Amino acid sequence: MMSTSFKRVIRNALMSFWRNGMVSVATVLVMVLAILMIGSLIMFQVLLDATLAEIKEKVDVSAYFKQDTSEVEILRVQERLRQLPEVREVTYVSQDEALALFKGRHKDNALISSALDELEENPLRAILRIRATDQQNYEPIARFLENGGFDSFDKIDYRKNEALFKRIESVISFTYSVGLGVTSVLGFIAFLVAFNTIRLAIYTSREEISIMRLVGASTWYVRGPFLVEGVIHGFLSSVISMLIFWPATLWVGPRVKDFFGGVDLFSFYTQNLFLFFFTLFMAGITIGVFSSFVATRRYLKI
Amino acid sequence: MIYFDNVSKIYSGNSVAVEDVSFTVEPQEFVSVVGQSGSGKSTLIKLLLAEERPSAGTVYFQSLDVHNLSRSEIPFVRRKIGTVFQDFRLLPQKTAYENVAFALEAAGKEDDEIASDVPHILDLVGLSDKMDFFPHELSGGQQQRVAIARALVNRPEVVIADEPTGNLDPLNTWEIIRLLGKINELGTTVILATHDKDIIDTIGKRVITLEDGKVVRDEKRGRYIL
Ligand SMILES: Nc1ncnc2c1ncn2[C@@H]1O[C@H](COP(=O)(O)OP(=O)(O)OP(=O)(O)O)[C@@H](O)[C@H]1O
Numbered sequence: 145m146m147s148t149s150f151k152r153v154i155r156n157a158l159m160s161f162w163r164n165g166m167v168s169v170a171t172v173l174v175m176v177l178a179i180l181m182i183g184s185l186i187m188f189q190v191l192l193d194a195t196l197a198e199i200k201e202k203v204d205v206s207a208y209f210k211q212d213t214s215e216v217e218i219l220r221v222q223e224r225l226r227q228l229p230e231v232r233e234v235t236y237v238s239q240d241e242a243l244a245l246f247k248g249r250h251k252d253n254a255l256i257s258s259a260l261d262e263l264e265e266n267p268l269r270a271i272l273r274i275r276a277t278d279q280q281n282y283e284p285i286a287r288f289l290e291n292g293g294f295d296s297f298d299k300i301d302y303r304k305n306e307a308l309f310k311r312i313e314s315v316i317s318f319t320y321s322v323g324l325g326v327t328s329v330l331g332f333i334a335f336l337v338a339f340n341t342i343r344l345a346i347y348t349s350r351e352e353i354s355i356m357r358l359v360g361a362s363t364w365y366v367r368g369p370f371l372v373e374g375v376i377h378g379f380l381s382s383v384i385s386m387l388i389f390w391p392a393t394l395w396v397g398p399r400v401k402d403f404f405g406g407v408d409l410f411s412f413y414t415q416n417l418f419l420f421f422f423t424l425f426m427a428g429i430t431i432g433v434f435s436s437f438v439a440t441r442r443y444l445k446i
Numbered sequence: 447m448i449y450f451d452n453v454s455k456i457y458s459g460n461s462v463a464v465e466d467v468s469f470t471v472e473p474q475e476f477v478s479v480v481g482q483s484g485s486g487k488s489t490l491i492k493l494l495l496a497e498e499r500p501s502a503g504t505v506y507f508q509s510l511d512v513h514n515l516s517r518s519e520i521p522f523v524r525r526k527i528g529t530v531f532q533d534f535r536l537l538p539q540k541t542a543y544e545n546v547a548f549a550l551e552a553a554g555k556e557d558d559e560i561a562s563d564v565p566h567i568l569d570l571v572g573l574s575d576k577m578d579f580f581p582h583e584l585s586g587g588q589q590q591r592v593a594i595a596r597a598l599v600n601r602p603e604v605v606i607a608d609e610p611t612g613n614l615d616p617l618n619t620w621e622i623i624r625l626l627g628k629i630n631e632l633g634t635t636v637i638l639a640t641h642d643k644d645i646i647d648t649i650g651k652r653v654i655t656l657e658d659g660k661v662v663r664d665e666k667r668g669r670y671i672l
């Protein structure tokens with residue numbers, strides 16, 4: 145009995161989907177738009193994350209050591225830093241390397257190059273380049289170095305750039321919350337449009353719903369086909385959206401790659417094919433089933 | 447079996463459709479409800495099917511207060527009542543066959559039972575050659591006969607027919623009336639709402655006469671008097 149009526153519900157859903165031809169096509173199209181929107185927002189989030197991550201990646205601070213500090217001493221400090229949970233990476237740049245880097249940076253400037261050559265001693269100090277696990281962790285790292293009683297430690301350039309650091313941090317978190325806010329608002333609008341389309345389609349069936357009830361159908365027997373149709377709409381529209389995303393990301397991906405932190409949307413698409421499809425599919429089914437459920441509710445009161 | 451207890455129905459906008467109506471229908475009775483257009487016949491049927499709620503009073507079906515049943519209980523009452531609606535109420539997206547089959551499917555009947563009963567009942571109302579036609583492809587009288595087939599196919603305990611012959615020619619009309627008489631003889635309670643004087647006078651069974659929503663006459667072997 146249970147499986148018989150389940151079979152009938154499925155059959156009625158397929159029949160109704162087929163016989164409502166134009167309405168079904170229109171519903172799927174509107175849902176495709178909504179799901180394209182949701183998918184684009186996911187991609188936008190990926191780009192935003194990559195960009196922000198890249199900006200963070202470029203940020204580091206340098207701890208300078210006094211001229212005559214031995215390498216052993218510096219490596220000892222490096223080891224201490226590494227043990228801090230706030231520290232992600234510490235790179236040692238020796239005096240010689242610092243000089244080489246400096247020369248490289250100023251190789252076009254004859255004056256500086258010749259001035260350096262005249263000096264007998266290396267004027268540059270050894271550096272530990274520190275990357276924190278999080279933007280906010282530079283402050284405690286700076287304090288650790290300043291108050292840790294390291295005699296060889298000279299200064300950290302975090303203090304000089306502190307204001308800039310704080311600013312980058314607030315810009316990043318601001319961008320992130322704006323991005324999230326815009327994404328949720330647009331996603332919600334896309335959902336509302338699809339929801340109202342389905343509601344309208346079911347509104348045209350309100351008469352049929354009441355007839356079915358009056359000849360003795362249970363609420364679930366009447367509602368079931370609408371919910372299954374919601375699943376069909378969700379499935380078809382997510383598949384169509386996936387098919388559209390392929391050429392779209394193939395075209396857009398390389399063009400925005402350099403601008404957004406080197407993430408290629410097309411490789412994101414191919415590498416996350418199943419997860420991406422699953423997300424869109426779930427979004428589609430949720431929209432389809434939820435809308436059908438809510439829309440049928442008032443006509444089932446009879 | 448059916449008991450209207452001081453039932454009134456006032457639609458929104460104080461249009462009084464039914465006022466203080468009380469009557470009982472016994473099992474296996476054949477009751478005709480007559481009255482001018484707008485006297486409240488269809489409203490009584492809507493009240494019995496719980497399509498509308500009464501403004502006052504109680505409607506009982508087999509001693510159940512039909513307006514006190516939950517949304518999941520009400521289908522079981524409706525499956526015992528086969529209704530021919532005045533405006534047919536066929537499902538426009540389904541063929542004649544599917545419309546009749548729907549009542550059986552919704553009641554959870556087996557496939558083989560449906561496959562044998564539906565063609566049989568459609569044959570009985572003279573539509574065996576129109577089974578795969580959609581309602582909009584059928585004439586008014588043919589649609590009405592599909593509605594009759596749907597009401598009868600479930601072998602309900604009560605058949606309610608609201609003006610079931612309004613669109614039929616005299617020959618078909620008498621076919622349907624004979625059919626209703628026959629299922630009544632076989633034990634089905636029948637409630638027939640109609641304007642048709644000839645039918646009422648020929649049947650010679652109980653007649654309830656409505657006037658402006660009130661019962662003005664209820665006679666065991668009634669005639670059509672307005
Ligand atoms: N949904 C409604 N809203 C407001 N008034 C209604 C509604 N349905 C019916 N009425 C009113 O109730 C009264 C009775 O209507 P009903 O349909 O019961 O009459 P009837 O006896 O079946 O008439 P007919 O023989 O023409 O079918 C009418 O005056 C009608 O205007």
Ligand SMILES: [Mg+2]
Nearest residue numbers: 487488532608
């Ligand atoms: Mg009527």
